[in-house]
Amino acid sequence: MDFLRPADWREALAAKAEHPDAVPIAGGTDVMVELNFDHRRPERLLDLTRIGELGEWESGGRTVRLGAGVPYTHIIERLHTELPALALASRTVGSPQIRNRGTVGGNLGAASPAGDAHPALLAAGAEVEVASVRGTRMIPVEEFYTGVKRNALAPDELIRAVHIERADGPQQFSKVGTRNAMVIAVCAFALALHPRTRTVRTGIGSAAPTPVRARAAEDFLNAALADGAFWDSGETIPPAVAREFAQLCADACDPIDDVRGSAAYRRHAVTVMARRTLGWTWQAYREGEGRAAACA
Structure with a gap:
């Protein structure tokens, strides 16, 4: 196995262009597991740890530009205000050692349906x-x-950064697993209120072949909040609306039965998480979080 170690971003892109089969490695929390269990044996590894810019972030305007190599620990400690759902999701990733090494860029590159960052990125509106x-x-x-x-990704491309909208309202993340830490999600759910645009966005993980948004549920809730003038009044969302939203979230799933849970259980869990996260985020909105943006 060849080990390529570029000194900067330009060298990394050149190496990837010359060797499209090279597997990028930074934190190594996914790649090394596959190597150790002999699930993967690439001819080349492309080490990105010397490229400092991948570990940097910029927080200005309405978005945060998060370098692909920023570890989860930094998101938790330094970006929890700008990216609350992603910070909550980051807290559920593995152990402290994994959070110190693992990155959102790596999560995206692996593209596992169970990746903890994906629901929060979907709900926040990321590129x-x-x-x-x-x-x-x-x-x-x-x-x-x-x-x-x-x-x-094309064979010669690398992930450089993720651009994520700064939170202008409450966000939540919920995850079901067999224990609180060091566990792959049975299913996960994220919800973000965007008072500036008076919209909601969702993200669901480990309940379909890919992470997904519950678009029909979003459309239903957006219409219900607008028709009832809830953004202005801050009144409690009727239970019937919350139940229908939760059911539509479950309907967006396409889960499987596996050793971690049945398809039926995953649908039920998504229903519960959707209803609960809606309650939590709307209560935070009623208490003033994001209300100014909705009224601006």
Whole structure:
């Protein structure tokens, strides 16, 4: 196995162009597991740990530009205000050692349906910045996932950063697993209120071949909140509306039976998580979080 170790981003892109089969490695929390269990044996590894810019972030305007190599620990400690759902999701990733090494870029590259970052990225409204020697392009995160552990990257492309809208309202993340830590999600759910645009966005993980948004549920709730003037009044959302929203979220899933849970259980869990996260986020909104943006 060849080990390629570029010194900067330009060298990394050149190496990837010359060796499209090279597997990028930064934190190594996914790649090394596959290597150790002999599930994968690439001819080349492309080590990105020397590229400092991948570990940097910029927080200005309405978006955060998160370098692909920023570890989960930094998101938890330094970006929890700007990216609350992603920070909550990051807290559920593995152990402290894994959170110190693992990255959102790695999560995207692996494209596992159970990746903890995916629901929060979908709910927040993220774009993935990818690059090659041919140039740079932006991919909306919902278009990035193309199948089970497959993504929209061309063979010569690398993930450079993720652009995520700064929270202008309450966000939540919920995950079901067999224990609180060091566990792959049975299913996960994220919800973000966007008072500035008076919309909601969802993200569901480990309940379909790819992470998905519950678009019909979003459309239903957006209409219900607008028709009832809830953004202005801050009144409690009727239980019937919350139940229908939760059911539509479950309907967006296409789960399987596996060793971690049945398809029926996953649908039920998504229903419960959707209803609960809606209650939590709307209560935070009623208490003033994001109300100014909705009234601006």
